[in-house]
Amino acid sequence: MYIIGLIDDEESELKKIRRVIKTLCKDETYNFKSYLVPNKTENLVETMFAEILEDIIHERISSLIVDYKIMVEATKVQGTEILKMIKDKVPKFPVIILTEIVEESMQPIYVDADKVYRKKDFFKIEEDYAKEKVYNIFDSMKKYVNQRDSLETSIKDFKERFLNGENMSNVIPNILTLESKLNDFVPVDQTQIDKVFDVNKAKEIVKLIERANEILE
Structure with a gap:
């Protein structure tokens, strides 16, 4: 079974992500794990990364979808910070950045432009964009797990x-x-x-x- 990790500071957004994937992918066996965003900014990225890394090591998740902008105590934490830590430690692990700020999200050199999805388009279930991106999520997971x-x-x-x-x-x-x-x-x-x-x-x-x-x- 594939397990898709999800990080977003809004439960309503997590529900939308799950709904899109469940609607567009009915042929695979999979589930979701939503990571709790700490309510304090101190060591937030390190704390979340430690939990994610532990799950990767024990093969409890097969990919990760993370919001680019995570708000905690009126402070913006960038999802790309978590992405960088994962890429430094586990470069082959599939991570997707989901955002409305696509151009800004793609600026860091370690971000793969193909792995940055525009939220509002991803949530349009009837459009080809959403279908293509969901297919890509599972394709990346399959390749990662198989290798x-x-x-x-x-x-x-x-x-x-x-x-x-x-x-x-x-x-x-x-x-x-x-x-x-x-x-x-x-x-x-x-x-x-x-x-x-x-x-x-x-x-x-x-x-x-x-x-x-x-x-x-």
């Missing part, structure tokens, strides 16, 4: 080969490469190699084996 799952499956397969005694020089570099790629989808504190033994030792062992092979050649 993430594929990397996790490949790592699991190589781990099994490693535990079954296959040559470390063949297995460990592949695991390290795959985990480096996976980190763009799901940040991992402890790698599969770490779970078996110290990763630095693993790298040193691989280097020694490679050097030995070069000498033998």
Whole structure:
């Protein structure tokens, strides 16, 4: 099941987003998680990011739709601040900015213009714009989840080969490469190699084996 995370400071807007998606997408299994916007601006972005990151790590959300302008205590918090923190940590995670201020939202260099949707057009269910954007949301989620799952499956397969005694020089570099790629989808504190033994030792062992092979050649 796909879980779409939602951030907006107005419940009425959240209801509109859910209504558009539910109306235009009936062929997929999905649900929503609405993030509570703290009522104080202090550390707001960091607090929300920590919760979102935890959900990404544990695969509890598949994408995020965030309002560009979040009002708290008469202070405007930009949704792109949350986007930047996510992109810095999990660059492949799909995030959509929903806003009436499209041009301003697209100014930061880390914002993908294709991922900024105009609210008033998105809410027009009968229009092609809304249909196209909802399709794109699910297309991005599918690609993200499929690539993430594929990397996790490949790592699991190589781990099994490693535990079954296959040559470390063949297995460990592949695991390290795959985990480096996976980190763009799901940040991992402890790698599969770490779970078996110290990763630095693993790298040193691989280097020694490679050097030995070069000498033998």
